[in-house]
Amino acid sequence: MTTIGSATDIDRLGTVLGVWAHPDDEAYLSGGLMALARDRGARVVCVTATRGELGTEHPDVWPPDRLAAARTYELAHCLAILGVHEHHWLGHADGGCPAVPTAQAVARLCDIIAWVRPDTVLTFGPDGITGHPDHRTVSAWTTAAFERAAPPGARLLYATFAERRAARWTPLNERLGIFPPGLPVLTPERLLAVDVELDAGTADRKVRALAAQRTQTAELMAFVGLERFTAWVGDESFVDAAAGVPAMAGTNAARETADSGPTTRPRAAAETATTSRAAAGAAHHDRHHRLDRLDRLDRLDRLDRLDREAREAREARVEPTTTTASV
Numbered sequence: 501m502t503t504i505g506s507a508t509d510i511d512r513l514g515t516v517l518g519v520w521a522h523p524d525d526e527a528y529l530s531g532g533l534m535a536l537a538r539d540r541g542a543r544v545v546c547v548t549a550t551r552g553e554l555g556t557e558h559p560d561v562w563p564p565d566r567l568a569a570a571r572t573y574e575l576a577h578c579l580a581i582l583g584v585h586e587h588h589w590l591g592h593a594d595g596g597c598p599a600v601p602t603a604q605a606v607a608r609l610c611d612i613i614a615w616v617r618p619d620t621v622l623t624f625g626p627d628g629i630t631g632h633p634d635h636r637t638v639s640a641w642t643t644a645a646f647e648r649a650a651p652p653g654a655r656l657l658y659a660t661f662a663e664r665r666a667a668r669w670t671p672l673n674e675r676l677g678i679f680p681p682g683l684p685v686l687t688p689e690r691l692l693a694v695d696v697e698l699d700a701g702t703a704d705r706k707v708r709a710l711a712a713q714r715t716q717t718a719e720l721m722a723f724v725g726l727e728r729f730t731a732w733v734g735d736e737s738f739v740d741a742a743a744g745v746p747a748m749a750g751t752n753a754a755r756e757t758a759d760s761g762p763t764t765r766p767r768a769a770a771e772t773a774t775t776s777r778a779a780a781g782a783a784h785h786d787r788h789h790r791l792d793r794l795d796r797l798d799r800l801d802r803l804d805r806l807d808r809e810a811r812e813a814r815e816a817r818v819e820p821t822t823t824t825a826s827v
Contacts, residue, residue, distance in 0.1 A: 501689070504696040510536050513694075514619025515543040519609065519642040521597065521624070521634040522552035523575035524713045529629070529659040530622050531582055531706040532698040532736050538583035545586040545616050546579060547609070549638050554594040555716060562715065564594075570715050577712040581705060588612060597637040602644075605637075609645035617651050622738065625658030625745045627685050630678065643741060657694055657738035658745055660687040665735060672724070672732065685746050693740035703734045 504510060516537050520526045526534070526546050534544050552571045553564035562570070579587055590608060592600055613621070623642040628635030639658070646656045663686040673679055689695070698706060707730050710717050721729050739745050 501692045501695055504533070504536065504694065507540055510540045510542070513537055513542065515545075515616060516620045516622065517545045517547070517613065517616050517618035518622040519547045519549075519638060521549045521632065521638045522555060522594065523548060523571045523578070524552070524710065524716045525624075525635070527578050527582070527706065527709045527713065528733060529624075530736055531578075531709050531733075532702045533622070533694075533696055534584055535582045535702055535705050535709075536696075543586070543616075544582075544584045545588070545612075545618070546584055547588045547590065547612060548575065549590040549592050549597055550594040550634060551589070552594050552716075567715065571713070574713040574715060578709040581709040581712060595634060597634040600637075602641070605641045606644045606648070609641055610649040613645055613649040619651075619654055621646055621650065621654065621656045623656070623658065625660055625685065625739065625741075627683060627745075629659060629661075629684055631680050631683050646741075655693070656741040658741055660685060660692070660737050660739050660745070662686070662692060662695060662735060662737040663688045669732060672728075676720075676724075687737065687739055687746050691739055691743070691746065692737050693743065694736075694738040696736040698734045698736070703730050706733060 513533075516534065518526050518530055518534065520529070526548070534546070537544050551568040553568035555571070556562040556567055575587070579585070590605070592605075597605075621642065624635045624639040626636060626639055628639060643656065646654070650656070661684040666686050673684075707721075707726070710733065711721060724732065
């Protein structure tokens, strides 16, 4: 395992190419790593499949065209904070990646890989971190393209959650309702290929980059609080695709991947067909999952305010004011 703790560790990554589904995926999962690499003068290239035009619980305020424009600007600002100046859009519809012809998508990524010639490629694992169909499809595309076009010696790294984070962050994750049952996949330390615990300065920079994507992060950061949010996003971990990945609860796909070692790359490309058949239903579920999360945040926020008011009243030894209407 490479624990990123020195400039030498960063230098080993070489040229870095990240391939993600939506704006903010890159910052949440690899923002610190990208910033550290750029500070060392490494080339970092980011690829985003969609503009995330469906990523809102307020579609009346943010119709797709308006949100796409906003997120385009936000991502540019985010990457500038991280020092990343090379970015490519794949131009696919948000929620529509599984419907894109696999050969077309893989060929486009092969062209990018051949042009960038990365030493390290970052993307989602087959689980997609949250199980989102776009995430899982982008993982499959990237895996297939890496197998065909990556230069000798390059590494494909899948983003994952280190098992050590579970005790601290599972209660918050469950409270926020971010992950469906069985996710995130938790990876033991011995299986991590790259592990980053961000220093204070890099963590602050990553949070500023995420804050730049305010249509996605403003409500969450306000609810969680800046200090806690910074700690929550302060780790970045990856497994080597060639070594296999831990199994996702309730599925056989990840387990088969782990058992098969380097031959998983063609299988991951074939996964797109299965994802495509379920795309409409999964996208519908994801939409309702986001709405449920907003309702949960609203309820929790109201409860927190009531608790805070009651606590302040007790500390002041004054009962909360009650207004009674005269009849």
